[in-house]
Amino acid sequence: MSKRTLLNGQEIQVILQRLACQLIENHSDFKNTVIIGLQPRGVFLANRIQAILEAELKENAPAFGKLDITFYRDDFRRGDKILQANQTEINFIVENKHVIFVDDVLYTGRSIRSALTAIQSFGRPKTVELLTLIDRRFSRHLPIQPDYNGKQVDAINHERVVVKWKENDGEDVVEIIRLNDE
Amino acid sequence: MNDLSVKHLLGIKYISEADIQLIFETADHFKEVINRPIKKVPSLRDITIANLFFENSTRTKLSFELAEKRLSADVINFSAASSSVKKGETLEDTVNNILAMKVDMVVMRHPNPGAGVFLSKHINASIINAGDGAHEHPTQALLDAYSIREKLGDVAGKRVVIVGDILHSRVALSNIYALQKLGAEVKVCGPLTLMPKHIESLGVQVETNLAKALNWCDVANMLRIQNERMEITYFPSTREYVQQYGVTTEVLSKLNKPITIMHPGPINRGVEVSSEVADSEYAIILNQVENGVAIRMAVIYLLASKIKQYEK
DSSP states (O other), rough: OOOEEEEEEEHHHHHHHHHHHHHHHHHTTTEEEEEEEETTHHHHHHHHHHHHHHHHHGGGGGGGEEOOGGHHHHHHHTTSSSSOOOOOOOSOTTTTTTTEEEEEEESHHHHHHHHHHHHHHGGOOOOEEEEEEEETTTTSSSOOOOOOEEEEEEOOTTTTEEEEOOHHHHEEEEEEEOOOOO | OSSSSSBBBBBBSSSOOOHHHHHHHHHHHHHHHHTSSSSSOTTTTTTTTEEEESSOOOOHHHHHHHHHTTTTTEHHHHHHHSSSGTTTHHHHHHHHHTTTTTEEEEEEEEETTTHHHHHHHHHHHHHHHHHTTTTTTHHHHHHHHHHHHHSSSSSSTTTTEEEEEEEOHHHHHHHHHHHHHTTTTTEEEOOOGGGTTTTGGGGGEEOHHHHHHHHOEEEEEEEEOOGGOOSSSSSOHHHHHHHHHHOOHHHHHTSSSEEEEESSSSOBBTTTTTTTHEEEEEEEEHHHHHHHHHHHHHHHHHHHTOOTTOOO
């Protein structure tokens, strides 16, 4: 197993600032916009984006929720591991709102497909956009692309892209881990 | 961890504390789901569940059916009153006929203790026991313990007294197993005629004085007097039972602290509990019903995830 660093803490910080600015550019006052972090790991990224937006926009910052997609996944009963859920916390109705999904790594697109189904339990959003920190190119199973993207990478199938966050893993870093290919 | 240790839910006796905790954590998420504007998830859309009720039931059957539908499972219902059981078919044949229609899971209530265990040895589907005679009613015990956890924060270290007709109650036995596995202290209270012999061997104390029992406990679970199962007279009259074992506001006002009142339903108002108590802030009877759907969703979801169709 070998690993290399794709982004260090400083580079991540620059990207987060840029993504937040792009959101402000498109949604200006966020009057009708909500941000939804996808459980489990998209929530860390969403928290960071939210903190930047709050510092920038004060009380105009958008409402923020967490969405767990476990019960909407398409691989129930297909693997060895049982699918365990995380907390969903959406204290608002998304009916007619602009929804921004936030997730750390976009890979096959299946999680986002599940999230698109899951969000309908909370109303019919006006639009849904996707913000990701890392877009793994050429590995999509479904026609899903990010609207806001931190960095594109070309990683092959037996490599894993791992995003670590200071508050959870001790440091901000994005690594590509190469699993032993037998 | 992370997976149930069993393929069927036949009784609390057969599952571990870790299993119960996993069911509770999963139920937390389903409780959030059933409070959404749209209360349904698609997880079990390719699972078919048969509800086989060889004995009458209203809330358990509704609760299971709702839980199954909230998970998007296909549901077929069967009740003995309108079936070939009356024509002399055996249990195994009845169930095998239903399974021939490609059913993945069976929820069964049966008047004979051990019916679920028997079936699990002879058929190839996940079985959930929804009550077998006076043996076990595991989902009721899970939702009772879950409701205590929700109300008091934890089950461990709590004192629970089960009051009433212990002899005919499957709820009592499952509750004793569940509460003890989760670290609670359990007593049973009622007239000695309604106490099973050797109940102390389960590690519960028998208390015949209601006031003493209530003063000792944090939670009182009031069981229904099951008149339909009583072929002899166990106490002189309902009036006398109410005087000794009925919980009224007057009884509660004499206690040294407020306690939580539970009841698995259906309530005989004015017998086990008075109407005022049943509708008071101390009673969590309707919370139990709501939690029942979440608990059953969790059990069905966790058992269904062990049915692997796509490896074949």
